[in-house]
Amino acid sequence: AQSVTQLGSHVSVSEGALVLLRCNYSSSVPPYLFWYVQYPNQGLQLLLKYTSAATLVKGINGFEAEFKKSETSFHLTKPSAHMSDAAEYFCAVNRDDKIIFGKGTRLHILP
């Protein structure tokens, strides 16, 4: 069954540095993949989604992710971190009509 694994429950980067959050998926069929963000005391918000069109997907707030079938990965990146990016990030995959979430990675931004 489809699932995702997020590597690193906590990631710290300096303000202005590259953000890289890792996600690997497991799927027997071509998946749909997602990144969601959860700011403190707020609901989940969709950052971006991959639905088998372009392998490089651009999302909101300057984030993007690249689908790499050979590596079964869908890592999230942002060239330059901002303090407002501090949040919990969840990678997710579709299973039937549901979305299955990873355990999340908390991103800390160091001044």
Added chain:
Amino acid sequence: GAGVSQTPSNKVTEKGKYVELRCDPISGHTALYWYRQSLGQGPEFLIYFQGTGAADDSGLPNDRFFAVRPEGSVSTLKIQRTERGDSAVYLCASSREAGTYEQYFGPGTRLTVT
């Protein structure tokens, strides 16, 4: 327009009590999903509705949990004989229809069972 709303935002109850959690989806969204998020975990699927019917309830942990959506809009998640392990944030999401995968989440209800 209005997003997904959930009430109450916080609920504290005693072990063994019954609770109801309400979700108001975005108007016109036919699919509605319930998730449970425990501390330090990602959202865990519980059940989803397409219209009034539960299309998939495979995530409900046991028969103490039940959900309804009688008119295809508002949904209520019901938990009987609550246990301390039920303490979590319960999230609701809606989408235009099932399978579109663009789900819009509410802020959640934090349930604490003492």
